[in-house]
Amino acid sequence: MAGRNHLFIPGPTNTPHEVLSAMHLPMEDHRSPIFPDLFKPILADLKKIFRTETGQCFVFPATGTAGWEVALTNCLNPGDKVLIYRFGQFSHLWIEMAKRLGFTVEFHEVEWGKGIPLDDLEARLKADTGHEIKAVLATHNETSTGVTSDIGGVRKALDAANHPALLFVDGVSSIASIEFRHDDWGVDAAISGSQKGFMLPAGAAILAFSQKALAAASTSTYPRAFLSLQDQINTNKDGYTPYTPSTPMLHGLRKSLELLLAEGIDNIYARHHRLAEGVRRAVAAWGLEICAQPGFESDTVTAIVVPADKDAREVISIAFKKYNISLGAGLSEVSGKVFRIGHIGDMNDVSLLGAIAGVEMALLDSGIAIQPGSGVGAALEYYRATA
Incomplete structure (x- = not known):
């Protein structure tokens, strides 16, 4: 590829x-x-x-x-x-x-x-x-x-x-x-x-x-x-x-x-929070939920819960094999229930928009009903407004 x-x-x-x-x-x-x-x-x-x-x-x-x-x-x-x-x-x-x-x-x-x-x-x-x-x-x-x-x-x-x-x-x-x-x-x-x-x-x-x-x-x-x-x-x-x-x-x-x-350590904290928030807004626009309950959301990784009748491992496999994107798997008790997007380290707005676009394609190919472009659009508008 x-x-x-x-x-x-x-x-x-x-x-x-x-x-x-x-x-x-x-x-x-x-x-x-x-x-x-x-x-x-x-x-x-x-x-x-x-x-x-x-x-x-x-x-x-x-x-x-x-x-x-x-x-x-x-x-x-x-x-x-x-x-x-x-x-x-x-x-x-x-x-x-x-x-x-x-x-x-x-x-x-x-x-x-x-x-x-x-x-x-x-x-x-x-x-x-x-x-x-x-x-x-x-x-x-x-x-x-x-x-x-x-x-x-x-x-x-x-x-x-x-x-x-x-x-x-x-x-x-x-x-x-x-x-x-x-x-x-x-x-x-x-x-x-x-x-x-x-x-x-x-x-x-x-x-x-x-x-x-x-x-x-x-x-x-x-x-x-x-x-x-x-x-x-x-x-x-x-x-x-x-x-x-x-x-x-x-x-x-x-x-x-x-x-x-x-970059400055406080700027690094702020960058990670902002990038993470864009991902969370994309997940909400898809109509999906994250594993973390309110108040516990991570700014370095988001674990996304798939519908009960779907397998997150299929999303991960499609993303890798078809779109050359590596996503994190659900581990132990959440295996097959969640997939994870890491937004830690050397990342910026365009990096995450690419991740969100790739995930949208994998979700659609997995038969998960989302509106194409909805997550990208939500994240894009947030990143533009907070740039």
Whole structure:
């Protein structure tokens, strides 16, 4: 098929040409005297993205999933209790990881389409008078359902309960795209990945830790090796890494940070919100619904519910095979019920209008009754009015 594949999944996201070019370079000595000139500024600029002045950032040659494990095994002790709400596939996977690592996991089911219930969280924390809960695991942006939770509200619940639990946040599909304030929200460990808002290939777990979390890490007895924070701390201070890094990834991250900071972090938040709102208006014009309930809508991914007698997998297949467009599939409990449009990273108005047009064709070919051009028209008018 002529033309390139159009990537509209919530990760990996589209990588800008400037970033690809920055990664295309000969291999180099990661122990050379000049390597710190690359690495130290990356760690400093990451703090601007996470919005932390007092925290410390790290880059592991791994993925966001490994970042979950870094937080759990470095800051907690074997058997510690963690509290988490399950409302999508990725919060589910974090639960399963914590169980397999031997932690005591208390999880509460929430309807998929909603996020963390703050009143329930506050009540549970107040009931934990013995402070058995050592960490709250909060999925900021649940990619599988297009749901965003209020992390500032989670911090308020912890403070209202006067609870000392650490706050770990899965920000894999939110950081560098959706508003995130590490210091203001009292986040102790924030986990992201290179393939989402940072617009890179998968392969880097990018994290920020508070001083409280680092203090906990200094006394943790949980066994760890490759994912040790202390090994990173010992070498990062001099601008090096404890083991061989992916130098092309770091050069790409350097360029990505330059692009993000040049645009301005508040402008990035506003751009993602505006692009997402155009998609939501297109969905409404089609007469369809999104998975996220009011107040929980994500600005990086929209999960669209197909009619009960239709299969979202057919929409995805037609979009890919006939129109060369990649859409996100429904996962686990919403498999076949939703398809997802990712609007994260290197996106603009025309990008999303192309996605919406392609989805319209796939919907019509799937026998889903929509008015041709209705979604494109609704998004087009919104983008024009807000440009």
